[in-house]
Every structure is written in structure tokens, then in C-alpha cells.
Amino acid sequence: MARTGGRLLLALAAALIAGGCDGDGGYLADRKEPAASKTTAMPADMPADFDFELKYGYGGGKNEVDTYDGTITKDLIVNGTATADLALSEQEMRDIYARMREIDIMGKKKLEPENPGCGQDPHTDDSWTVTAAGETKSMHLSTEHCDITDDARQLADLREYVRGIAESKAAYKALPEAEGGYD
Structure with a gap:
């Protein structure tokens, strides 16, 4: 069981690397937004200083x-x-x-x-x-x-x-x- 779990974990890690994780928890392959509708770097929630x-x-x-x-x-x-x-x-x-x-x-x-x-x-x-x-x-x-x-x-x-x-x-x-x- 431990051997199968370890292989599964390695396969998952390899898939993440091959899939192009962008470091922000999203996947580059999933990012298909057109440039015109892309949102800014402004936080999603309104900041207190707005x-x-x-x-x-x-x-x-x-x-x-x-x-x-x-x-x-x-x-x-x-x-x-x-x-x-x-x-x-x-x-x-x-x-x-x-x-x-x-x-x-x-x-x-x-x-x-x-x-x-x-x-x-x-x-x-x-x-x-x-x-x-x-x-x-x-x-x-x-x-x-x-x-x-x-x-x-x-x-x-x-x-x-x-x-x-x-x-x-x-x-x-x-x-x-x-x-x-x-x-």
C-alpha cells in the first residue's frame, strides 16, 4: 500500500510539473482568457485603503x-x-x-x-x-x-x-x- 501511494504521489507531482503550474495555484494550460478580459493585479476583494x-x-x-x-x-x-x-x-x-x-x-x-x-x-x-x-x-x-x-x-x-x-x-x-x- 505504501509503495502504491508513493508511486501515486510521484505521478501526481510529475503531472503538475508537466501540466505547467504557474506558481499561483493555477495551471498555464487552463489559462485561455483573451487578453481583453484579463483582470488586473488588483486584489479580488476590495482593499481597506480603496x-x-x-x-x-x-x-x-x-x-x-x-x-x-x-x-x-x-x-x-x-x-x-x-x-x-x-x-x-x-x-x-x-x-x-x-x-x-x-x-x-x-x-x-x-x-x-x-x-x-x-x-x-x-x-x-x-x-x-x-x-x-x-x-x-x-x-x-x-x-x-x-x-x-x-x-x-x-x-x-x-x-x-x-x-x-x-x-x-x-x-x-x-x-x-x-x-x-x-x-
Whole structure:
């Protein structure tokens, strides 16, 4: 029995080596994810230090969602800005984190189009600062050019998701209405 168990153990070890164990408990042969859907090195579970600041909109991005300070700022255009306290729920933060992880927000992003081509004005600007697992990353994107990259489109979609959550809060709804517009 001991001899059979030893052979079985050796056969199992040989199969693991031949199968291409990647050192993280997974097998290289099992990794058939396309590069586009591969997730980032961000931890699967939201780390305790996860926070972000998003500035967006016309005129340099005067709207802001800031989980570092727990605030939301609304661009009132001709009347400046107004700020209120913002409390996102643990679940909302987890959902936002999951979306950031899905698009690999902490990875390298191509935000400038290869052929900038035409320009448009007015245009929006987005600035992101994200902290997760001891790492902080900042990035900026603009809709100044008619074409935007896939990475920029993903960030714009994420902005709209975060904006929808933030603007649904009572604190945001209590802020004054904007007056005027951008040309």
C-alpha cells in the first residue's frame, strides 16, 4: 500500500510539473482568457485603503466625486460650485471597485488617440485618482478629439456609472441647480 501511494504521489507531482503550474495555484494550460478580459493585479476583494477622486465635466472638470474626503461637488456654471458630504455604501464601493478591477484601472492605459484628427469645443475633461492596495494612480482624459481610445471609452463608461450613483444621493439632489451653460 505504501509503495502504491508513493508511486501515486510521484505521478501526481510529475503531472503538475508537466501540466505547467504557474506558481499561483493555477495551471498555464487552463489559462485561455483573451487578453481583453484579463483582470488586473488588483486584489479580488476590495482593499481597506480603496478610495478614488473623479473630477469631470466641461470647463476643466469642476464636478467631483471624492471618497477620500467623502464629498461631492457640483458645477453650478455661472454660480461657481457647491459641495456636500457624500456617503457611498459599502456595497456601492464594492461595485465600483469591481468595475475598476474589470477594466484594469491600475494598469497602463492608452488615453490619447493615435490620430487626434479633428478637435471639438466645448469638450469634457475627466481626472481620476485611485488608491488600492497601497498603490495610487492618477490619469486624465479629454473628449477634445473626435475619436477616443477603447481605454478612454471604458473610463467614460465608469464615470457615468459613478456619476449615476453619486447624483442619486439626497445630498447631491439638495445642491442648487446650475445656471448658464458652456459654449
